[in-house]
Amino acid sequence: MKILLIDDSRTMRNIQKKVLSAMDNVEISEAADGLEALAAVGEQGPFDLMLVDWNMPNMDGFTFVTKIRENDKTTPMIMVTTEAEKSRVLEALKAGVNNYAVKPFTPDALLEKIRQTLEKAGAGG
Amino acid sequence: MPLSQNKLLVIDITENDLLATLKVNEDMPPVAMSAEEVLGDLQRLKICVDEEQLTRIRSFAKELAKGVRPKPIVVATGTAPTDDQPGKVEMLALPHDGSKASKSVAVDYRKISNIPVVTSGDEIARSDPPIKGADGVDIYGRAIPHKKGSESESESITPGPNTHRGPDGRIIYASASGKLNVQGGKVWIDTVLKIQEDVDFSTGSIDFPGDVQIGKNVKDLFVVKSSGSILVNGVAQAANIEALKELTVLGGIAGNEKGKFIAGGGVTSKYITNAVVQADGDVNVRSEIANSKITCEGSLRVSDGSLAGGHATALCGIDCNVLGSESAVKTVAEIHLPKSFLEESVGRISEIAKLQSQAKKVRTTVEPLLQDQKKLNARQRERATELLYEAMENESRAEELAHQVQEQYDKLKALSPEIIISGQVYPGVIIRFPTVQAEIKDAITGPVKIRVSNAKGKEPVVVAVHEANDSIKRLDTKQLPNKALSKITRYFSGENDTD
Numbered sequence: 001m002k003i004l005l006i007d008d009s010r011t012m013r014n015i016q017k018k019v020l021s022a023m024d025n026v027e028i029s030e031a032a033d034g035l036e037a038l039a040a041v042g043e044q045g046p047f048d049l050m051l052v053d054w055n056m057p058n059m060d061g062f063t064f065v066t067k068i069r070e071n072d073k074t075t076p077m078i079m080v081t082t083e084a085e086k087s088r089v090l091e092a093l094k095a096g097v098n099n100y101a102v103k104p105f106t107p108d109a110l111l112e113k114i115r116q117t118l119e120k121a122g123a124g125g
Numbered sequence: 126m127p128l129s130q131n132k133l134l135v136i137d138i139t140e141n142d143l144l145a146t147l148k149v150n151e152d153m154p155p156v157a158m159s160a161e162e163v164l165g166d167l168q169r170l171k172i173c174v175d176e177e178q179l180t181r182i183r184s185f186a187k188e189l190a191k192g193v194r195p196k197p198i199v200v201a202t203g204t205a206p207t208d209d210q211p212g213k214v215e216m217l218a219l220p221h222d223g224s225k226a227s228k229s230v231a232v233d234y235r236k237i238s239n240i241p242v243v244t245s246g247d248e249i250a251r252s253d254p255p256i257k258g259a260d261g262v263d264i265y266g267r268a269i270p271h272k273k274g275s276e277s278e279s280e281s282i283t284p285g286p287n288t289h290r291g292p293d294g295r296i297i298y299a300s301a302s303g304k305l306n307v308q309g310g311k312v313w314i315d316t317v318l319k320i321q322e323d324v325d326f327s328t329g330s331i332d333f334p335g336d337v338q339i340g341k342n343v344k345d346l347f348v349v350k351s352s353g354s355i356l357v358n359g360v361a362q363a364a365n366i367e368a369l370k371e372l373t374v375l376g377g378i379a380g381n382e383k384g385k386f387i388a389g390g391g392v393t394s395k396y397i398t399n400a401v402v403q404a405d406g407d408v409n410v411r412s413e414i415a416n417s418k419i420t421c422e423g424s425l426r427v428s429d430g431s432l433a434g435g436h437a438t439a440l441c442g443i444d445c446n447v448l449g450s451e452s453a454v455k456t457v458a459e460i461h462l463p464k465s466f467l468e469e470s471v472g473r474i475s476e477i478a479k480l481q482s483q484a485k486k487v488r489t490t491v492e493p494l495l496q497d498q499k500k501l502n503a504r505q506r507e508r509a510t511e512l513l514y515e516a517m518e519n520e521s522r523a524e525e526l527a528h529q530v531q532e533q534y535d536k537l538k539a540l541s542p543e544i545i546i547s548g549q550v551y552p553g554v555i556i557r558f559p560t561v562q563a564e565i566k567d568a569i570t571g572p573v574k575i576r577v578s579n580a581k582g583k584e585p586v587v588v589a590v591h592e593a594n595d596s597i598k599r600l601d602t603k604q605l606p607n608k609a610l611s612k613i614t615r616y617f618s619g620e621n622d623t624d
Contacts, residue, residue, distance in 0.1 A: 015514045082503035104509035
């Protein structure tokens with residue numbers, strides 16, 4: 001399963017990678033902002049799942065999700081962010097994310113969200 | 126020799142007819158002579174002159190014309206013949222020649238090895254092919270024949286077992302490490318060193334990169350080292366023998382309080398007296414161990430004989446017929462723990478405590494904040510995630526270390542080593558285990574097994590279990606403080622460690 005992690009914090013990407021190591025057959029790619037992520041989708045895509053931070057330099061996660069959804073309605077995406085306001089959650093869901101994880105999260109909680117999302121998308125987990 | 130008819134010029138010709146020099150007769154004044162006249166005189170003697178020499182003769186004649194006495198000039202040169210060169214072999218890895226040692230300084234001839242040893246990849250020999258010679262020419266233009274060589278004069282060498290020729294075909298290399306042999310134009314390497322006689326001044330000390338087999342004895346103060354196994358068919362005296370694998374001494378080890386014997390594997394010997402022996406494997410002795418210091422990381426067995434005097438310690442147990450002697454000679458029979466276990470376990474236990482404490486500190490700080498996340502800003506949320514992750518990582522690493530400690534502890538516990546005596550244990554014997562020891566005051570008749578009894582809630586005691594009737598005799602036990610082991614025991618009993 002190919003997963004793209006998009007977060008400007010390397011530490012956070014490492015945490016997510018460690019969380020994902022609990023899953024079998026996972027191939028992980030990384031991007032530090034929305035622009036890098038768009039390039040990664042073009043060069044290495046399609047992905048089976050994308051974890052997207054909201055606040056990032058160059059291109060934020062919300063813009064990235066909007067751009068992806070212009071052509072791709074199916075790839076599961078989870079917004080993993082410190083933006084905890086209900087209005088923001090609704091905004092992100094409206095833009096096309098499949099699930100939403102608020103930082104701080106425990107590794108188990110994030111893994112559960114990933115499994116739920118993949119199950120709903122029909123990819124298993 | 127006068128050259129010209131007027132005796133003005135003199136020519137000197139070397140004995141081998143390879144050089145002709147022209148000069149003016151010292152007894153006569155210089156008189157004008159043309160170059161053609163000089164040349165004519167030379168031709169009369171059939172001396173061949175080339176262009177360069179002709180130019181020189183013209184300058185010579187010009188000076189004569191001026192009434193000057195010219196310096197002598199070379200008017201003809203020949204070429205010497207080059208003889209055929211036979212093929213040659215040069216040994217690049219020669220045996221060390223002890224006789225070359227300087228006589229002016231003190232030399233320990235025991236340390237000089239007379240056995241040629243090579244390492245895999247070493248250059249052993251170089252063979253140079255025969256070179257064809259050429260005829261020469263004298264100053265009269267006559268050929269001078271060269272000396273011709275015969276094929277039988279040429280040396281050659283053939284690579285044998287464990288050697289090979291390099292890509293240029295001239296160098297022979299060692300394909301394995303071992304003893305170099307050269308005989309009958311053949312070179313080869315033995316990976317097992319076989320010495321028919323004693324290891325003494327005739328062989329020197331030995332450091333061999335393979336197995337060593339010694340036909341007779343190893344004499345006092347000689348050193349034998351092997352990266353394989355060593356077999357001594359005779360007696361090992363006060364020598365120093367080190368084998369990376371097994372050491373077998375069929376005749377016995379008589380160390381004379383100076384001998385040291387080390388094996389990366391087991392040691393097998395007929396007897397061991399007055400020696401220091403260290404084995405990473407088992408030590409098996411047929412008749413006797415006396416006044417020796419034995420350290421064995423396997424089982425120590427003197428099944429048909431006695432262990433008396435000195436200090437014998439083993440990891441997996443000691444088994445002998447007689448322990449100590451009637452004369453109550455001090456004999457320590459010890460069961461030890463591997464030093465690495467104590468060091469590693471104590472290190473791991475300290476690390477576990479540190480990791481758990483770090484994780485606990487983070488959780489007690491961060492988790493209450495998560496009860497009211499709305500109070501956290503974005504940066505604090507990120508940081509909280511990182512800290513929780515760190516705590517989880519520390520806990521997981523601590524669990525991993527705990528597993529390693531437990532695994533090693535269980536493995537050692539399963540060994541439950543004993544000291545087994547089939548015959549007699551004499552007074553004067555000290556039985557030592559990692560935390561307790563007992564001195565034998567009254568003789569014990571075997572067969573008996575001596576071990577540690579760990580009753581719950583009580584201090585461990587040394588007991589002798591008689592196999593015949595299963596009776597257990599408690600021996601007068603002294604507790605031995607062992608800080609490292611206490612720390613490990615406290616860890617397994619769940620007590621907090623304050624170190």
